[in-house]
Amino acid sequence: MIGIFGGTFDPVHNGHLHVAQQVLDRLVLDQVHFLPCAIPVHRGVPRASAVDRTRMIELALEGREQFKLNTLELKRDGKSHMVDTLREIRAGYPGQTICLILGADAFNQLKGWKSPKEILQLAHLVVCQRPDVELDRAIFSDHWVEFPAMPGESIEGCILPLAIDENPCSSTRVRNMLEAQESEVQCLHPAVFEYIQDHHLYH
Numbered sequence: 273m274i275g276i277f278g279g280t281f282d283p284v285h286n287g288h289l290h291v292a293q294q295v296l297d298r299l300v301l302d303q304v305h306f307l308p309c310a311i312p313v314h315r316g317v318p319r320a321s322a323v324d325r326t327r328m329i330e331l332a333l334e335g336r337e338q339f340k341l342n343t344l345e346l347k348r349d350g351k352s353h354m355v356d357t358l359r360e361i362r363a364g365y366p367g368q369t370i371c372l373i374l375g376a377d378a379f380n381q382l383k384g385w386k387s388p389k390e391i392l393q394l395a396h397l398v399v400c401q402r403p404d405v406e407l408d409r410a411i412f413s414d415h416w417v418e419f420p421a422m423p424g425e426s427i428e429g430c431i432l433p434l435a436i437d438e439n440p441c442s443s444t445r446v447r448n449m450l451e452a453q454e455s456e457v458q459c460l461h462p463a464v465f466e467y468i469q470d471h472h473l474y475h
């Protein structure tokens with residue numbers, strides 16, 4: 273059973289690592305793939321290049337065997353639609369359970385994504401709480417299950433809200449702290465912070 277954790281990761285922060293670890297542990301996943309997008313569809317162009325975002329993910333994941341970098345979207349280039357990505361991943365993992373991991377803010381936008389119904393035919397959705405975000409339970413309400421009901425028999429099609437300890441980190445907050453040249457930037461893995469300093473990112 274694999275988890276797919278897509279995002280801009282501009283930059284990757286401790287909130288991402290926390291979410292991935294919680295889902296890995298609670299659902300007993302084999303792996304979580306961190307999947308940086310090339311060009312996000314619903315937001316501006318990332319501040320850091322794909323190379324820098326990738327390198328920061330690699331640094332943050334070092335030594336964590338069950339976390340993998342997945343560069344599918346970067347290799348495909350252009351706008352990154354999750355449904356296209358999941359089709360490719362599904363083809364590589366026939367018959368296996370795939371869990372798409374989302375924060376509540378991302379999940380609430382699901383209906384604006386390309387082919388949301390097909391996304392649910394390709395994976396389960398695991399939705400993690402995020403501070404100050406109320407989960408929209410009206411979205412595909414007939415697909416919701418409560419932990420630990422999922423997954424078991426079906427390999428896709430369920431929406432599972434997962435109550436995790438909330439984590440206040442966000443890339444926006446990190447970028448703001450870096451722009452303000454704060455000497456101590458919370459939410460960053462030390463190696464990622466060092467990389468950002470060395471490469472003069474987000475200033």
Ligand code: ATP
Nearest residue numbers: 278279280281287374375378402439441442443444
């Ligand atoms: P930004 O502040 O630039 O919007 P972000 O912190 O939301 O960035 P993304 O890379 O856009 O980071 O997020 C990737 C995924 O991780 C999304 O599904 C998002 O909801 C989720 N996520 C990020 N941070 C958290 C957090 N602290 N708690 C729960 N989910 C999170």
